[in-house]
Amino acid sequence: WIRPPSCKPAKTANGTNSKTGDTQMSTVIKNGTIVTADLTYKADVLIEGGKITQIGQDLSGAEVLDATGCFVMPGGIDPHTHLEMPFMGTYSTDDFESGTRAALSGGTTMVVDFALPSPGQGLLDALKMWDNKAGRANCDYSYHMAVTWWGEQVFDEMKTVVQDRGINTFKHFMAYKGALMVQDDEMFASFQRLAELGAIAMVHAENGDVVADLSARLLAEGNTGPEAHAYSRPPQVEGEATNRAIMIADMAGVPLYVVHTSCEESHEAIRRARQQGKRVWGEPLIQHLTLDESEYFNQDWDHAARRVMSPPFRNKQHQDSLWAGLMSGSLSVVATDHCAFTTEQKRYGVGDFTKIPNGTGGLEDRMPMLWTYGVGTGRLTPNEFVAVTSTNIAKILNCYPKKGAVLVGADADLVVWDPEKTKTITAGTQQSAIDYNVFEGKEVKGLPRFTLTRGYVAVHDGEVRTKEGHGEFVAREANTSVNKALSSWKELTNPRPVERSGIPASGV
Ligand code: URP
Numbered sequence: 001w002i003r004p005p006s007c008k009p010a011k012t013a014n015g016t017n018s019k020t021g022d023t024q025m026s027t028v029i030k031n032g033t034i035v036t037a038d039l040t041y042k043a044d045v046l047i048e049g050g051k052i053t054q055i056g057q058d059l060s061g062a063e064v065l066d067a068t069g070c071f072v073m074p075g076g077i078d079p080h081t082h083l084e085m086p087f088m089g090t091y092s093t094d095d096f097e098s099g100t101r102a103a104l105s106g107g108t109t110m111v112v113d114f115a116l117p118s119p120g121q122g123l124l125d126a127l128k129m130w131d132n133k134a135g136r137a138n139c140d141y142s143y144h145m146a147v148t149w150w151g152e153q154v155f156d157e158m159k160t161v162v163q164d165r166g167i168n169t170f171k172h173f174m175a176y177k178g179a180l181m182v183q184d185d186e187m188f189a190s191f192q193r194l195a196e197l198g199a200i201a202m203v204h205a206e207n208g209d210v211v212a213d214l215s216a217r218l219l220a221e222g223n224t225g226p227e228a229h230a231y232s233r234p235p236q237v238e239g240e241a242t243n244r245a246i247m248i249a250d251m252a253g254v255p256l257y258v259v260h261t262s263c264e265e266s267h268e269a270i271r272r273a274r275q276q277g278k279r280v281w282g283e284p285l286i287q288h289l290t291l292d293e294s295e296y297f298n299q300d301w302d303h304a305a306r307r308v309m310s311p312p313f314r315n316k317q318h319q320d321s322l323w324a325g326l327m328s329g330s331l332s333v334v335a336t337d338h339c340a341f342t343t344e345q346k347r348y349g350v351g352d353f354t355k356i357p358n359g360t361g362g363l364e365d366r367m368p369m370l371w372t373y374g375v376g377t378g379r380l381t382p383n384e385f386v387a388v389t390s391t392n393i394a395k396i397l398n399c400y401p402k403k404g405a406v407l408v409g410a411d412a413d414l415v416v417w418d419p420e421k422t423k424t425i426t427a428g429t430q431q432s433a434i435d436y437n438v439f440e441g442k443e444v445k446g447l448p449r450f451t452l453t454r455g456y457v458a459v460h461d462g463e464v465r466t467k468e469g470h471g472e473f474v475a476r477e478a479n480t481s482v483n484k485a486l487s488s489w490k491e492l493t494n495p496r497p498v499e500r501s502g503i504p505a506s507g508v
């Protein structure tokens, strides 16, 4: 993997982290059962210098972590966060410090945040801003680049972003008209550029024109409350945009990753595309899997507004569709889209639902909630849990097996998971900096006993001991095996002239 120019080698030969000055002694995880995306077996894990150096029986190390009764799994990777994101006139409240502390507390050891250029701002300039914010991260992180406008500068800088900065994923907003939204011609141009650079296109798939129209009509009719947010973004706007993005990506010859897939209409488009051999992935969120639209009809304005996000929560049929997608493999990854606003920030939208900052939290709760409602109910096996919370996305993003694996040589980003440990989720004890939790009152069974970030024990017997600035940037090379396969196929099936021996004279 390649390191961006701004990121100095963080580790010296003696295992000292040059950023934080820690020296890491050897650590051994004993008596646990290793669970990966494809294997379950009993073994100890030895960690030295932040990496896994041995997996086997009767290993010893300076520090011993007892994993009796626990599963030793790759730490979670949340590929969709917005930490300290400038959005809708404010900034999301969890920053790289509180956000990654919440992540580690819940067993997630890497986050991927979206670097968002403001209108007219260059991509490299936006990345500088994100570098400044991310220096406080407690765990490793990477970025997706957002394409929020189109022009020669964006076209040119995309190459530097991919080749020098190690970012191979670019998000396009098909919604948020007048702000982040891009048009189809811009998206097609960007997708073609990504195909050429061996990168992956991502979309926020909602028809922004229709949402704007429905929102204006709802407001005019006196529908000003948070429930109107859901009315303004029915599943059709997501299904239509997902289909459109899939077709545009297919014409451009680029793999497509659909973020926050929330409904059957969008899932159906992804499922069909995959059955047709198109390279498309879908990412449901833990919120959409476990919370439904009834939240918006709560009598309490704050309760409903705190749950305003795009796409909105859906009904049980859509939830069943998402679970089935994870079980059958038509959906690949569970994320959070963590974008946490306080109640005070949500109240910007009193009297006009379109001004409620869109976004919900979930970083600390994704793994316990998915374990409880997925593995605990029998909808997912423990191995499938590892696949959808870590390994699949590590492969898609091209940072496997550095991340997402329990293998010798991999980073020691690990979670020692206690399937018997329980808690009731409540804002009072969470790491997130906001004043509520959308999962408030949910009982979860399955929690981290230890969480390790490159060997550093950030959660120790449930106690959070994170270290600000420990996190390092994870660069990801372009031209993944999927990019290569797709470009070979496109090359083979490209339009080409028919070689003819005798061409008749022109009829003119
Ligand atoms: O409502 C949401 N999802 N807020 C975060 C920005 C985005 O669209 O992903």
Ligand code: ZN
Binding pocket: 063, 064, 460
């Ligand atoms: Zn210890």
Ligand code: ZN
Binding pocket: 204, 259, 260, 310
């Ligand atoms: Zn989005």
Ligand code: ZN
Binding pocket: 080, 081, 082, 337, 339
């Ligand atoms: Zn998002």
